[in-house]
Amino acid sequence: MNIILAESDEITDKLIRLIDYRAEHIIKVLRSQVGDMVRFGIISGGRGQAEIIDLKKKYPFFVDLSIEISDLQVTVPPVDLILALPRPIMLKRILSQVTALGVGTIHLVNANRVEKSFWEASIVAENRFRPYLLQGLEQAVDTRLPRISLHRRFKPFIEDFFPTIKDRCQVSIIAHPGSQSTLQQNVERESGRVALAVGPEGGWVDYEVGKFREQGFIDCSIGKRILKVDTAVTALHARISLLLE
Amino acid sequence: MNIILAESDEITDKLIRLIDYRAEHIIKVLRSQVGDMVRFGIISGGRGQAEIIDLKKKYPFFVDLSIEISDLQVTVPPVDLILALPRPIMLKRILSQVTALGVGTIHLVNANRVEKSFWEASIVAENRFRPYLLQGLEQAVDTRLPRISLHRRFKPFIEDFFPTIKDRCQVSIIAHPGSQSTLQQNVERESGRVALAVGPEGGWVDYEVGKFREQGFIDCSIGKRILKVDTAVTALHARISLLLE
Structure with missing residues (x-):
C-alpha cells in the first residue's frame, strides 16, 4: 500500500x-x-x-x-480494456494489475472459449470488483477507479453496444497471435485513446475476430510466444503505453 | 500447457x-x-x-x-534479468512469467530491502527453480531453459562478478522510479542484448543505485505509478522488447 x-x-x-x-x-x-x-x-x-x-x-x-x-487532478488513463471474462482467480489479479498500470474502462465480455461458470463466480455475479481495484490504486498511488462494464453476450456487445462507445477511442486493437500486423504499425503518440481487446485462454474464435474487424479493430500480434492472459494484458498495456508516450 | x-x-x-x-x-x-x-x-x-x-x-x-x-534452432532471448530476490510466492510467479516472455539469464541478487528469510525459502536454498521455468516454457512453446545464478551478497556481485559478464550486454538498465531518463532514450533496435536490473518492493537504496551506475547502468523510469515487482518486470520486459524489435 x-x-x-x-x-x-x-x-x-x-x-x-x-x-x-x-x-x-x-x-x-x-x-x-x-x-x-x-x-x-x-x-x-x-x-x-x-x-x-x-x-x-x-x-x-x-x-x-x-x-x-x-x-486535485484526476486523469483518465488512455487505454480501455475489452477482456474476455477470465477465471475468477485470474480476473482478480488482472483487475489489480491493470488498475495499477492505469486503465479507463474495463469491459468484461463473453466469448466462445469463456467457461459459463465464470459468470456465476461471486466476484462477477455480485459485482465484488471494488477491493481488487482499490488494491491497484493503493499500489500505484492513484485515486481514480476504472469503470467496469459487464457484457454477458458477445454479439449484442460487439454489434449494438460497441458502436455507441466507438468514438471514444481513435485506435482499436485486438490481440491475436499469428497476426502479421504489429502495435508499432498502428499506435503512435497521436493515437489518443486506444481500445485493447484481449481474448480468453485459447484465444478468440474466427467468428469473434471477424466481428471485431467489422467494427474497425486491427488485429496485432506481439510475437510467437503464447502468454497467459495476465502476462499478455500487462505486456500489451506496456507496449501501447510506450507507443503513446 | x-x-x-x-x-x-x-x-x-x-x-x-x-x-x-x-x-x-x-x-x-x-x-x-x-x-x-x-x-x-x-x-x-x-x-x-x-x-x-x-x-x-x-x-x-x-x-x-x-x-x-x-x-532445431534454440535462440537466446535478448534480455538478461538482474532481480533483487523477491518473496518466494512472487519469485515463483516471476520465474514462470519471464521464462514465458523469454529471458537469457536470471541473476537473483541480494539487496538492502530483501528480507533475509527469502534466501532460506526452499525454492532458493534447494535450487528448486526448474518446475517454474518449465511452466513458462510449456506456456510459451519454447525449449530453452533460462540460466539462473544466485548472488547472496550485493557488493561482490556488482563489483567483482558483474564486470566479468558486462560485455555480454551492450546496454544495462536499472529500473528506478523517479529517474528522468526513459527506456526510449537508451534502448534501440541496434542495442543487441540488454541487462535489466529490477529492485525489491520499496526499491533499490541509493548506495545500490550508485554501485549500478559505477558499472555503467543507466537508471530509467517507466512513469510515476508504483508497480508490484511482477507487474514491473513484465512491463519493463515488454517495453524493452518493443524497442529491440
Whole structure:
C-alpha cells in the first residue's frame, strides 16, 4: 500500500479516524508515529498528505489523520480494456494489475472459449470488483477507479453496444497471435485513446475476430510466444503505453 | 500447457512413453485420441510434432508418442534479468512469467530491502527453480531453459562478478522510479542484448543505485505509478522488447 485511500464521506472537516486495514498498515508496516506524514488520497478525488495526529497501537487500534489535499487532478488513463471474462482467480489479479498500470474502462465480455461458470463466480455475479481495484490504486498511488462494464453476450456487445462507445477511442486493437500486423504499425503518440481487446485462454474464435474487424479493430500480434492472459494484458498495456508516450 | 516437453534421455529411438502430468494433460485437457498430433519439444533442444501411437485413459494411464523434431534452432532471448530476490510466492510467479516472455539469464541478487528469510525459502536454498521455468516454457512453446545464478551478497556481485559478464550486454538498465531518463532514450533496435536490473518492493537504496551506475547502468523510469515487482518486470520486459524489435 503506497497511499492511504478513503471515501470522501469518511472525512469530516479534513479529519478522519481509521480503524481497519489502513490503520493496521500505518501501525504495523509503516510503523509511523504521531507527527509523521503519509500519502493520502480521496477515492475518485484528490491526493495529498495526511499528518498522524493520534494513534493507538493495541487493539482496538485506531489512527487519526489530518488531511491536506494538494493535487486535485484526476486523469483518465488512455487505454480501455475489452477482456474476455477470465477465471475468477485470474480476473482478480488482472483487475489489480491493470488498475495499477492505469486503465479507463474495463469491459468484461463473453466469448466462445469463456467457461459459463465464470459468470456465476461471486466476484462477477455480485459485482465484488471494488477491493481488487482499490488494491491497484493503493499500489500505484492513484485515486481514480476504472469503470467496469459487464457484457454477458458477445454479439449484442460487439454489434449494438460497441458502436455507441466507438468514438471514444481513435485506435482499436485486438490481440491475436499469428497476426502479421504489429502495435508499432498502428499506435503512435497521436493515437489518443486506444481500445485493447484481449481474448480468453485459447484465444478468440474466427467468428469473434471477424466481428471485431467489422467494427474497425486491427488485429496485432506481439510475437510467437503464447502468454497467459495476465502476462499478455500487462505486456500489451506496456507496449501501447510506450507507443503513446 | 501449449507444448509437451521432455528431457532428451526420456526418448529412445524417437519414441517416448509419458505417465505423468503430461500424459494427464493429453488425455484430460486435450482429450486426444490415437493418431492425433501434439506439439513436442526437447528441453534445451529442438521442437516439432509428436503422434499419439497408443494411450490408456484410465489409471495407470499412459501416452506413447512418436516424435518428429523439425526445428532445431534454440535462440537466446535478448534480455538478461538482474532481480533483487523477491518473496518466494512472487519469485515463483516471476520465474514462470519471464521464462514465458523469454529471458537469457536470471541473476537473483541480494539487496538492502530483501528480507533475509527469502534466501532460506526452499525454492532458493534447494535450487528448486526448474518446475517454474518449465511452466513458462510449456506456456510459451519454447525449449530453452533460462540460466539462473544466485548472488547472496550485493557488493561482490556488482563489483567483482558483474564486470566479468558486462560485455555480454551492450546496454544495462536499472529500473528506478523517479529517474528522468526513459527506456526510449537508451534502448534501440541496434542495442543487441540488454541487462535489466529490477529492485525489491520499496526499491533499490541509493548506495545500490550508485554501485549500478559505477558499472555503467543507466537508471530509467517507466512513469510515476508504483508497480508490484511482477507487474514491473513484465512491463519493463515488454517495453524493452518493443524497442529491440
